[in-house]
Amino acid sequence: GDSVTQMEGPVTLSEEAFLTINCTYTATGYPSLFWYVQYPGEGLQLLLKATKADDKGSNKGFEATYRKETTSFHLEKGSVQVSDSAVYFCALKSNTGNQFYFGTGTSLTVIP
């Protein structure tokens, strides 16, 4: 079945460091891919998405490119801030249904 695997955390970075959180997926057909962010004490918020191969989603300085050849959707940011400290979830939605499949989440802490 469809599934998402993302890198285990926690990840701790210094402010202005480069961030990569790896995400790979297994799906039949052509899923859409998403990154969600959960700030402490809150629900999940959509960060960015890509709906077809080679699409790049971007928001708030974060980027991810839908790579069908490697079945990946890695999240990157060039210079993280303390305010980026949160849990990040990779997710996919198949094109045959309305259900999402989430990764287990990666906790990011950015220290000044």
Added chain:
Amino acid sequence: DVKVTQSSRYLVKRTGEKVFLECVQDMDHENMFWYRQDPGLGLRLIYFSYDVKMKEKGDIPEGYSVSREKKERFSLILESASTNQTSMYLCASSFFSLRYNYGYTFGSGTRLTVV
């Protein structure tokens, strides 16, 4: 601003109690979902609904039931709460579409502790 509202942020209940978690959305979404979130396990789907009075089991429905009498409201029911149901519960909603890929809108979550 569009919203998914969960009625309680924190709840403490006793073992064996019947517990109701309420979720209301104001976006006229067809789809509604209940997840639980546990450390190291991510989000696991409990139940979902694509329409009023319709419900489908997710990956971990045991010990739970749901009710959707109105389009905007989706209730999760713990028939007899147990300590292993202590968790963060997240409600989400979305438009129904097999063509367009709408994301979920999540509520802020309810942290339930069963003692």
